[in-house]
Amino acid sequence: MTGDLFAPSRGRPRVVIVGGGFGGLRVARGLRHARADVVVIDRVNHHLFQPLLYQVATALLPPGDIAPPLRQILADQANTSVLLGEVTAVDPATRTVRADTADGADRAVPYDYLVIAAGTTDNYFGHDDWAAAAPGMKTLYQAIGLRSRLLHAFEAAAAAPDPGTRREWLTFAVVGAGPTGVELAGQLAALARRTLRREFHDLDPTHLRIVVVDAGHHVLAPFPQQLRRHTQRQLRRLGIEIVLGHTATAVDDTGLTVAPADSHDGSRRISARTVVWAAGVKPVPLAARLAAATNAATDHKGRVVVGDDCALPGHPDVFAIGDIANVHDLPGIAEPAIQQGRYVAELIKHRLGHRPHPGPFRYRDLGIMATISPFDAVADIRGLRLHGPLGKAAWAGVHLGFLVGWANRAAVLATWGWALGTRRRRQQLILTEATG
Numbered sequence: 001m002t003g004d005l006f007a008p009s010r011g012r013p014r015v016v017i018v019g020g021g022f023g024g025l026r027v028a029r030g031l032r033h034a035r036a037d038v039v040v041i042d043r044v045n046h047h048l049f050q051p052l053l054y055q056v057a058t059a060l061l062p063p064g065d066i067a068p069p070l071r072q073i074l075a076d077q078a079n080t081s082v083l084l085g086e087v088t089a090v091d092p093a094t095r096t097v098r099a100d101t102a103d104g105a106d107r108a109v110p111y112d113y114l115v116i117a118a119g120t121t122d123n124y125f126g127h128d129d130w131a132a133a134a135p136g137m138k139t140l141y142q143a144i145g146l147r148s149r150l151l152h153a154f155e156a157a158a159a160a161p162d163p164g165t166r167r168e169w170l171t172f173a174v175v176g177a178g179p180t181g182v183e184l185a186g187q188l189a190a191l192a193r194r195t196l197r198r199e200f201h202d203l204d205p206t207h208l209r210i211v212v213v214d215a216g217h218h219v220l221a222p223f224p225q226q227l228r229r230h231t232q233r234q235l236r237r238l239g240i241e242i243v244l245g246h247t248a249t250a251v252d253d254t255g256l257t258v259a260p261a262d263s264h265d266g267s268r269r270i271s272a273r274t275v276v277w278a279a280g281v282k283p284v285p286l287a288a289r290l291a292a293a294t295n296a297a298t299d300h301k302g303r304v305v306v307g308d309d310c311a312l313p314g315h316p317d318v319f320a321i322g323d324i325a326n327v328h329d330l331p332g333i334a335e336p337a338i339q340q341g342r343y344v345a346e347l348i349k350h351r352l353g354h355r356p357h358p359g360p361f362r363y364r365d366l367g368i369m370a371t372i373s374p375f376d377a378v379a380d381i382r383g384l385r386l387h388g389p390l391g392k393a394a395w396a397g398v399h400l401g402f403l404v405g406w407a408n409r410a411a412v413l414a415t416w417g418w419a420l421g422t423r424r425r426r427q428q429l430i431l432t433e434a435t436g
């Protein structure tokens with residue numbers, strides 16, 4: 001029993017965790033045997049496995065397979081409660097967070113220890129008005145919306161009488177050539193060429209155009225050069241155009257304008273009815289509010305700078321972890337969030353008196369990976385560089401391993417196998433408010 005969440009804790013200390021993503025969930029799980037009450041507050045009711053979002057957006061996986069409900073995951077953890085709500089403020093003076101809860105109320109939740117693991121949101125670099133024309137892919141809702149948009153584009157192309165309009169509907173521009181952009185572009189090519197080609201008898205496959213734009217000079221910038229080159233070569237073999245060293249300068253419903261990153265001369269227009277934003281993320285607004293409330297510094301990305309115990313300076317009972325925090329300037333990927341989550345759970349258990357001090361946080365770099373096509377992925381695992389089917393096998397093993405729940409792992413593996421064997425996808429649903 002965790003008692004009344006909105007009353008001060010009595011007897012047992014209360015650990016409030018904001019965010020049930022990679023970092024927050026690790027803290028909660030690490031505290032399952034702790035003599036403390038744990039409250040996980042999230043604005044969504046599920047734990048989202050973001051690395052496979054693009055497979056939901058491209059009609060391969062059903063959303064539930066990558067997003068188990070938090071209550072289900074934590075059901076057997078007697079000391080833990082889940083609260084659906086958006087945390088809007090942190091007040092270290094009263095040791096409370098304020099949350100807009102599911103019943104529409106604004107409530108204070110008292111804490112003894114607080115862990116903020118609220119992650120990031122899309123970064124349009126000052127052009128938030130582009131979001132409607134070029135949606136991002138950060139939430140499950142966005143991924144399902146993108147799926148409808150992508151499938152609708154093929155339907156619109158099939159209905160368009162003139163080849164020019166058809167071409168525009170069949171042009172897909174992805175802004176950002178990091179792992180998210182590359183994986184989405186590769187999977188989109190597979191959706192079009194392996195699956196939809198056999199279903200849309202009247203569409204000319206040569207009209208399909210996928211363009212990936214990035215301001216940098218490499219695809220998959222964080223990867224070693226050998227794997228970057230392999231990726232670029234393979235994307236081109238898939239027919240994907242790569243426009244590097246260019247930034248988007250205008251985006252609307254009919255396409256985008258790009259210009260060389262260092263000047264506006266030589267700008268050009270890409271007519272595309274579907275533009276997807278995969279160019280970057282920034283911490284959720286709660287990061288700035290947390291920094292202001294605790295006088296903590298933020299870095300140039302807006303992340304809260306914390307000590308090497310993941311605590312905010314001067315606030316030893318308030319921690320920030322994962323994408324929202326800067327600990328040793330680690331990259332915004334899942335593994336730092338997971339390791340920091342485990343670490344903070346150990347540190348809190350030490351403070352509660354039943355564990356040795358874990359020492360300062362140290363990151364163990366396990367590597368990075370990204371998938372390109374159904375049979376190709378690149379992986380850099382502690383210096384071991386893999387690509388092609390071997391890379392894909394490593395990628396699949398790691399992603400299945402990190403998915404939460406055996407049922408989800410089995411379902412995803414079965415879907416992958418079926419889709420590889422049959423070239424079919426079972427999630428080709430266009431869902432709109434008007435038509436269902």
Ligand SMILES: Cc1cc2nc3c(=O)[nH]c(=O)nc-3n(C[C@H](O)[C@H](O)[C@H](O)COP(=O)(O)OP(=O)(O)OC[C@H]3O[C@@H](n4cnc5c(N)ncnc54)[C@H](O)[C@@H]3O)c2cc1C
Pocket residue numbers: 018019020021022023024041042043044046047048050051052053054085086087088117118119120137138179180284286321322323324332333334335337369
């Ligand atoms: C499309 C995509 C693909 C990716 N692919 C990879 C990959 O292949 N490999 C990899 O390592 N990393 C990948 N990442 C990055 C990885 O997902 C993140 O680094 C990781 O999720 C960070 O974990 P976190 O706990 O900090 O935040 P998250 O996992 O994002 O969790 C944050 C949680 O906080 C909740 N929240 C936010 N604000 C509030 C609030 N105010 N109140 C209550 N709850 C709130 C959110 O709903 C969310 O559940 C990818 C990210 C994206 C978007």
